[in-house]
Amino acid sequence: MFHQGKNLFLSGNEAAAEGVRLCRPQVIAAYPITPQTTLVEKLSEFVANREFPCKYLLVESEHSAMAATMGAAMIGCRVFTATSSQGLLYMCEMLSYVSGSRYPVVLANANRSTATPWNIFGDQRDSVAMRDSGWIQFYTESGQESLDTIIQAYKVAEHPEVSTPVMVNIDGFTLTHTYDLVNIPSQEEVEKFLPPLKTTNKFSLEAPKSLSFTIGPDFHLESRYQQQKAFHAAEDVIARVDDEFAGIFGRKYHGMVEQYRCDDAEHILTVMGSTAGTTRIVVDKLRAAGKKVGMIKVRCLRPFPKKFFAGLGGSCKALGVLDRNISFGYEGALYTEVRAAMLKPGASIRTLNFIAGLGGADISKADLELMFEKLGGIASGQESGQKEFGQEEQEHQYIGLRWS
Amino acid sequence: MAINYKDLSDEELLYGAKTCPGCGAPIAVRLALKILGARTFVCVTASCLGATTTVYPQTSFFVNNAIAAFPATASTIAGMSAAVEMQGLEDVTILGIAGDGGTADIGLQALSGLCERNDNVIFICYDNEAYMNTGIQRSSATPYGAWTTTSPVNETGTAKGETRIRKNLFDIVSAHRVPYCATASTSYPRDFMEKIAKAKNLKGTKFVHVHAPCPTGWGYPSEKTIEYGRLAVETGLWYLAEYENGKVTLNLAPKVFKPVESYLAPQRRFRHLKEEDFKVIEKQRDEEWALLKAKAAS
Numbered sequence: 001m002f003h004q005g006k007n008l009f010l011s012g013n014e015a016a017a018e019g020v021r022l023c024r025p026q027v028i029a030a031y032p033i034t035p036q037t038t039l040v041e042k043l044s045e046f047v048a049n050r051e052f053p054c055k056y057l058l059v060e061s062e063h064s065a066m067a068a069t070m071g072a073a074m075i076g077c078r079v080f081t082a083t084s085s086q087g088l089l090y091m092c093e094m095l096s097y098v099s100g101s102r103y104p105v106v107l108a109n110a111n112r113s114t115a116t117p118w119n120i121f122g123d124q125r126d127s128v129a130m131r132d133s134g135w136i137q138f139y140t141e142s143g144q145e146s147l148d149t150i151i152q153a154y155k156v157a158e159h160p161e162v163s164t165p166v167m168v169n170i171d172g173f174t175l176t177h178t179y180d181l182v183n184i185p186s187q188e189e190v191e192k193f194l195p196p197l198k199t200t201n202k203f204s205l206e207a208p209k210s211l212s213f214t215i216g217p218d219f220h221l222e223s224r225y226q227q228q229k230a231f232h233a234a235e236d237v238i239a240r241v242d243d244e245f246a247g248i249f250g251r252k253y254h255g256m257v258e259q260y261r262c263d264d265a266e267h268i269l270t271v272m273g274s275t276a277g278t279t280r281i282v283v284d285k286l287r288a289a290g291k292k293v294g295m296i297k298v299r300c301l302r303p304f305p306k307k308f309f310a311g312l313g314g315s316c317k318a319l320g321v322l323d324r325n326i327s328f329g330y331e332g333a334l335y336t337e338v339r340a341a342m343l344k345p346g347a348s349i350r351t352l353n354f355i356a357g358l359g360g361a362d363i364s365k366a367d368l369e370l371m372f373e374k375l376g377g378i379a380s381g382q383e384s385g386q387k388e389f390g391q392e393e394q395e396h397q398y399i400g401l402r403w404s
Numbered sequence: 405m406a407i408n409y410k411d412l413s414d415e416e417l418l419y420g421a422k423t424c425p426g427c428g429a430p431i432a433v434r435l436a437l438k439i440l441g442a443r444t445f446v447c448v449t450a451s452c453l454g455a456t457t458t459v460y461p462q463t464s465f466f467v468n469n470a471i472a473a474f475p476a477t478a479s480t481i482a483g484m485s486a487a488v489e490m491q492g493l494e495d496v497t498i499l500g501i502a503g504d505g506g507t508a509d510i511g512l513q514a515l516s517g518l519c520e521r522n523d524n525v526i527f528i529c530y531d532n533e534a535y536m537n538t539g540i541q542r543s544s545a546t547p548y549g550a551w552t553t554t555s556p557v558n559e560t561g562t563a564k565g566e567t568r569i570r571k572n573l574f575d576i577v578s579a580h581r582v583p584y585c586a587t588a589s590t591s592y593p594r595d596f597m598e599k600i601a602k603a604k605n606l607k608g609t610k611f612v613h614v615h616a617p618c619p620t621g622w623g624y625p626s627e628k629t630i631e632y633g634r635l636a637v638e639t640g641l642w643y644l645a646e647y648e649n650g651k652v653t654l655n656l657a658p659k660v661f662k663p664v665e666s667y668l669a670p671q672r673r674f675r676h677l678k679e680e681d682f683k684v685i686e687k688q689r690d691e692e693w694a695l696l697k698a699k700a701a702s
Contacts, residue, residue, distance in 0.1 A: 026490040029483060055486040060517030064479030067472065067514070071447065071483025074470055077490055079483075097473050203445055203468035205496070211470040215460040223460075 005185040012175035015143035015182040016108050017042035019150030022190040025080040029057035029068035033087040034120045035172040036110040062087035066094030073103035074211050076202035085112035085126045098165050099134025101212040104157035105165040112172040113359045121360020122172035123324040128333045136166040137301040141276040143180045146170045155194050155241045161233040171274035185249055193248050231303045256300035257308045265294030267375035269320040272298040275363050282368040293372050309341035318350045318379035320371050324357040331396050350378045356399035367399050407597045412438050421464040422456040426626030428616025429453045429530045431590040439600040444497045449477040451503040452537040477502040478514035482523040504531040504545035508571045519580035522608040532618035540621045544571040549681055551673045573613050578647035583608040585647040589615040591633025615642045623672020635667035640689045652699040
């Protein structure tokens with residue numbers, strides 16, 4: 001299955017670092033935070049060994065890390081930074097500066113819960129909280145996908161119609177600190193796929209300009225509309241970049257959203273991030289037992305695969321959405337997105353929201369089987385017409401909750 | 405480095421800023437750019453200067469420039485400096501500009517990081533002694549006794565303006581052992597420009613803290629900016645100094661200070677001060693100068 005390059009046994013963070021190395025950013029600015037640390041450690045090693053020409057700024061905070069990448073982007077450099085959790089929240093102000101100024105910065109975020117309760121382990125509350133920061137958001141399933149998505153991320157971010165920063169979300173510990181066989185493409189192939197950055201969104205000594213402009217009410221809507229247009233353009237670009245990537249490297253991630261064994265599936269579970277790996281196994285097992293189940297893997301939270309969910313139908317009778325986050329006062333954030341996209345008169349698909357895997361809690365195969373079971377339950381209840389929705393199953397389910 | 409006025413370029417690289425009349429900030433930046441020239445990349449933080457120079461679709465800068473987030477002048481220029489090095493751009497100056505709040509308060513952490521790494525930039529703090537852009541709120545650079553909207557004065561005497569001594573940026577930055585750190589004043593243009601010229605020719609982090617009077621926030625007629633800047637130095641409430649190679653040099657040490665009242669009393673922000681307050685301020689000044697002279701002598 002591997003195309004070229006070499007195969008190494010790497011952690012998710014190391015795989016991501018290899019991806020960054022292959023993209024040859026000229027400036028990296030980063031601040032350490034668990035569980036991102038082994039990624040930036042690897043990068044310092046690469047830079048120290050002069051594996052690619054790069055200036056690595058050892059900044060004093062994540063806020064400064066993002067500001068420094070912005071400063072370097074103004075001069076036209078390809079840049080990289082990585083963070084996690086509190087660090088991402090600390091960057092929040094700068095995320096908006098970078099996206100509004102349309103710099104193609106790539107950030108790897110090791111997904112981790114946000115304090116308090118203080119917790120260093122994985123969930124997706126950090127990046128979900130930054131959903132509206134104006135960044136494209138990818139979520140990865142494996143170390144391999146993390147490496148590949150970083151390469152794709154630069155290609156998407158730097159596309160002239162997109163020119164928008166990209167956040168690659170890698171589940172903390174579950175991916176960042178677990179080892180797997182990872183194919184590392186050759187430098188030549190990556191350079192063929194991703195030539196050096198060309199941009200006009202930078203300073204010029206010949207024709208000086210103002211960047212990151214202040215824009216008052218008179219032109220503000222136009223500026224924001226252009227950002228929205230860039231996200232719409234990104235939908236196609238993400239798909240095309242993934243196709244082109246597959247053509248060269250032989251690995252395909254299906255753009256913004258992947259369906260796994262969904263063709264005739266009646267009960268489908270929607271997941272985002274590393275849980276997709278376990279869910280595949282559970283789907284295979286249940287399929288072998290004759291159950292018509294499938295998985296939808298959301299790879300991009302922004303742009304959101306709205307058209308895909310709007311068109312969902314066919315055999316699907318019950319759709320579950322697994323959220324490793326909660327938007328307090330409402331529900332899992334992905335569930336809200338999926339439901340909103342599906343809204344149409346006479347929709348017949350029943351939905352359940354599963355909240356699980358918070359603060360690093362394991363999402364086991366048994367948990368996932370339980371979710372499919374519940375989906376089967378509401379689907380058959382609906383079919384038989386004997387039970388009203390909500391009587392037999394709560395819409396929002398907290399998997400593994402011991403006391404409330 | 406001696407500056408000869410007649411040799412200065414007629415080219416204006418900052419022109420038409422929409423500041424209040426008499427604002428010290430564009431004086432500082434215009435003079436600095438006279439020395440630094442067209443191959444300067446400027447980064448201005450959220451401040452009066454940012455708000456009055458670059459609002460789409462207009463700009464007062466004739467050099468490359470960008471707005472930085474309030475805490476991020478130092479970190480943004482650090483990135484710019486790294487990028488310039490990686491792109492092999494030669495003979496380019498990276499200039500960060502922030503107000504006193506953007507430097508001494510919200511920008512201090514990033515500034516410390518910049519100085520510690522010794523990134524190759526010039527950082528100018530233009531100091532008007534309060535958050536003027538947001539409407540005169542107290543900063544850690546607001547002098548003792550000054551009225552601001554958040555250090556008010558009342559008739560009962562429970563509020564007497566600013567109660568603390570200002571943060572000393574010159575000491576803070578020089579403690580990082582940067583190659584160059586200086587204080588200056590827009591009322592002493594030759595001294596200021598000579599310091600900028602010196603900074604331009606040194607590698608590493610150069611910091612120039614320039615006193616920039618503010619008629620609106622301080623409450624004096626707008627045509628008297630230069631006069632008040634001079635009075636601050638002549639009364640010893642501002643000083644002109646340099647730190648280089650571990651040595652502190654005083655550029656101007658008045659033998660006799662003018663009475664502090666001559667500077668303070670006519671300003672609206674100090675009009676509540678009484679004789680005993682002037683005495684307190686004189687004492688603070690004398691203590692500060694004793695420390696400063698000891699440093700300069702060592």
